[in-house]
Amino acid sequence: MTELAFIEKFLKANRNYVLEKFTDKASLAVADKDNPNDLLTEVDLTLQKRFVEAVAKTYSDDVVIGEESGLNVLPQNPDGRVWIIDPIDGTYNFVRGLNPAFAIAIAFAREGFAQAAGVFMPRNGLMFLAEAGAGAYCNGKRMTVSTVQHFDEACMEIDFGTGKNRNILVRRAGDALRQAGQVRCQGSAVVGICQVASGDVDGYLHIGLDPWDYAAAQLVAEEAGALATRLDGEPLRLFDGKQGVLISNGAIHKTVLALLTR
Amino acid sequence: MTELAFIEKFLKANRNYVLEKFTDKASLAVADKDNPNDLLTEVDLTLQKRFVEAVAKTYSDDVVIGEESGLNVLPQNPDGRVWIIDPIDGTYNFVRGLNPAFAIAIAFAREGFAQAAGVFMPRNGLMFLAEAGAGAYCNGKRMTVSTVQHFDEACMEIDFGTGKNRNILVRRAGDALRQAGQVRCQGSAVVGICQVASGDVDGYLHIGLDPWDYAAAQLVAEEAGALATRLDGEPLRLFDGKQGVLISNGAIHKTVLALLTR
Numbered sequence: 001m002t003e004l005a006f007i008e009k010f011l012k013a014n015r016n017y018v019l020e021k022f023t024d025k026a027s028l029a030v031a032d033k034d035n036p037n038d039l040l041t042e043v044d045l046t047l048q049k050r051f052v053e054a055v056a057k058t059y060s061d062d063v064v065i066g067e068e069s070g071l072n073v074l075p076q077n078p079d080g081r082v083w084i085i086d087p088i089d090g091t092y093n094f095v096r097g098l099n100p101a102f103a104i105a106i107a108f109a110r111e112g113f114a115q116a117a118g119v120f121m122p123r124n125g126l127m128f129l130a131e132a133g134a135g136a137y138c139n140g141k142r143m144t145v146s147t148v149q150h151f152d153e154a155c156m157e158i159d160f161g162t163g164k165n166r167n168i169l170v171r172r173a174g175d176a177l178r179q180a181g182q183v184r185c186q187g188s189a190v191v192g193i194c195q196v197a198s199g200d201v202d203g204y205l206h207i208g209l210d211p212w213d214y215a216a217a218q219l220v221a222e223e224a225g226a227l228a229t230r231l232d233g234e235p236l237r238l239f240d241g242k243q244g245v246l247i248s249n250g251a252i253h254k255t256v257l258a259l260l261t262r
Numbered sequence: 263m264t265e266l267a268f269i270e271k272f273l274k275a276n277r278n279y280v281l282e283k284f285t286d287k288a289s290l291a292v293a294d295k296d297n298p299n300d301l302l303t304e305v306d307l308t309l310q311k312r313f314v315e316a317v318a319k320t321y322s323d324d325v326v327i328g329e330e331s332g333l334n335v336l337p338q339n340p341d342g343r344v345w346i347i348d349p350i351d352g353t354y355n356f357v358r359g360l361n362p363a364f365a366i367a368i369a370f371a372r373e374g375f376a377q378a379a380g381v382f383m384p385r386n387g388l389m390f391l392a393e394a395g396a397g398a399y400c401n402g403k404r405m406t407v408s409t410v411q412h413f414d415e416a417c418m419e420i421d422f423g424t425g426k427n428r429n430i431l432v433r434r435a436g437d438a439l440r441q442a443g444q445v446r447c448q449g450s451a452v453v454g455i456c457q458v459a460s461g462d463v464d465g466y467l468h469i470g471l472d473p474w475d476y477a478a479a480q481l482v483a484e485e486a487g488a489l490a491t492r493l494d495g496e497p498l499r500l501f502d503g504k505q506g507v508l509i510s511n512g513a514i515h516k517t518v519l520a521l522l523t524r
Contacts, residue, residue, distance in 0.1 A: 092417070092444060096417060096462050096463070097460070097462045098417075098446065098457070098462055098463070100362075152425065155354070155358060155360075160439070160444075160445040162443070162444065163414065163441075163443070166439075166440050166445075167440055170436065170439060170440055174432065177422070177428075177432060178428050178429055178432055179425075181424070181425070182354060182422075182424065182449060183422040183428075183447055184360065184447050184448065184449055185445055185446050185447045186446065186448070187444060187446055195360070198359070200358050200359045200360055201358070201360070
């Protein structure tokens, strides 16, 4: 079984569990993490635990990192075989019912870049799969990024995040916010980046993400033709610290970078 | 037949037409209105035309206003019987595939306030109905706004609109943008305001909307317990000019108003 097939199998096996919990979310045990806006659900924890067990069974020497407690660290050997899971990206949306903007995201990385990736959006049944060099697919259909050329006609997904990063974002990305053709914020990095891949939006911007927030979606987007950099224009790697994320259709990339202030 | 029943019947009768066009959107004839970000589709025009014909048949003396060409004016007698339609709110989302954030919105107004309202979101099948004094319902279930008390824990839908209004919005609402617990922008006033009604978000803000953008959704929200004002805090009427729109769960309303600058 390839790493991609392993990811796909896990996502499909857990689809119904997530949907059931979403439908029944009034009964969810929701605990605060840092603050009430950063919600942790039993779904996050259960999915991460299941994934750790699945990897241990099939790839016993591999490392797993992920969003939830204990695993939210960078790997000791960043060039080794690393699995990266965000069990639910968009937890706040999940809890508030702002569907369908939440997703399960899983990537397999080597040499600091994702090699295989899967993203599943349970509410609308969209499954995004990508393998390095082999293209990106949504429910079996090959994807390509949009062809929008001009930033004042572009739809930018700008991720406002939570309090601690909001001020920095509004300052650094204020001109991009003002000059984009359209602005959207769905509150899920994974969903936003996958929509760059599908051509539904033209760019995605965040001031600082952890690797589990973008590892899988970055590969999906790049395999659909997207350009992915840090906000300083350097290539976007997985484990070199939070330098911001800009993933676009390529055509608008330079314009956005030039509009950002330090 | 009550005005509400008339609205509901029209929405149900046109559901499949909209869904078929969305599915087949590659073939849509999309014309530019003012600019490429303000897309007009044949769906808008067809729905508006059908609604005008339906009103003429049942309520021949009534006035119809709406978003599309010819009808996008204020009524000569603002206190009379006026029907207000936005055939597709969120046209850009409809065309780009950013579902499910688009909706058909219809209101019946008298004395400058909506008396009956219906909103239909074809992609997820949600039908919002409200009658003045009789509550608001989503697919038959009574709605109430959220109970979130503090703005730094609130989810604000901030509508960034298009170029001409964006600068003003970022200036006037900059502090609200920075201090809200969470920020979302879905690009549809109707959808955003209905999510205040359903309690999925806690507030909706726009710098200046036309009556067809909020007439129906405002009544839905108010009947679910929301507070609706202009940005200067005055009651939000339908035909007194674009003074901005703030619709919230009530608890956070004063805080938002105080954060806005002139």
